[in-house]
Amino acid sequence: MSYCSAINGMQPESRRALHKKYHDHHYGFPIHDDDELFGRLIMEINQAGLSWETILKKEESFRAAYDNFNIHRVAAYTEEDRERLLSDPGIIRNKLKVNAAIENAKTIVGLQKEFGSFEKWLEHHHPKELTEWMKLFKKTFKFTGGEIVNEFLMSIGYLKGSHDENCPVYQEVLKHDPLWQKI
Template identity: 35%
Template structure:
């Protein structure tokens, strides 16, 4: 069975590719989780983050923005000592900053999903890439999302992170045309 070229043979990665990546997600907390995990991934492979995702969920209170926004220095130091996550102090502190900023978006747009999906008018952009070298790492939309998030005070939300987030959350459909998920996800 043909899959997108970036998938390795690990069942964890195959399952992620086949059942999560590119599937439209509208749940606020799950979108927030994806955004934080994409930020944690910056400079690393998604596979590295995926293997640590359960630890992130446990240590970051299942990505509850209210709980993360209340983290104090003691919690930060505890997180930085845990090898179950990527122990980068800038990324850990960015998660807390982003949780605090989350609520201003919720207040302005009604919920986080409304804001995020407004960049694509509420529906996925379907691409028809035949090879991985055709898939962009940024787009005009990911640039706009990045600028907007940064203006709202978010950290680790550059255009490349935003495009990866858009792919993961199903805002863009970037399964290759040769992938088993290409048509399945379009139904």
């Protein structure tokens, strides 16, 4: 069952509304801001082993904890910042995930220097098959297994699959995302 179909079967209404907002306005749409791309990567990494609903409910806490996903600030985090994050009940307090966020921020700073932006690094490698993306992410980033890479890339429009062709949002994504024409 696709995410598009699953939303309609969700109960109660508050749960459905949370997913519908993400589905209708964010999932599969391109992101052109490096900090927001980094934020989506943090959220996808933190979803591993948990429900996406858990992550959506904690999004504002993630934003607050990680300085609104500011890549340069996160890359400069100290051991005190790591400890702060690991004691923050508003986010996922997993040492591997916290360390991955900080180390991935440092990696993205390097990619920005080399390519001009995280987005340009992604564009430089597009299009690729999922297996090729997985190898690239595993080589480049921390804590980025196949499902994380797949969901991250679908959620930002680099891989098809975020919406069924009969989903009303599918046509909206096509209007906003010329990358789908290259997939």
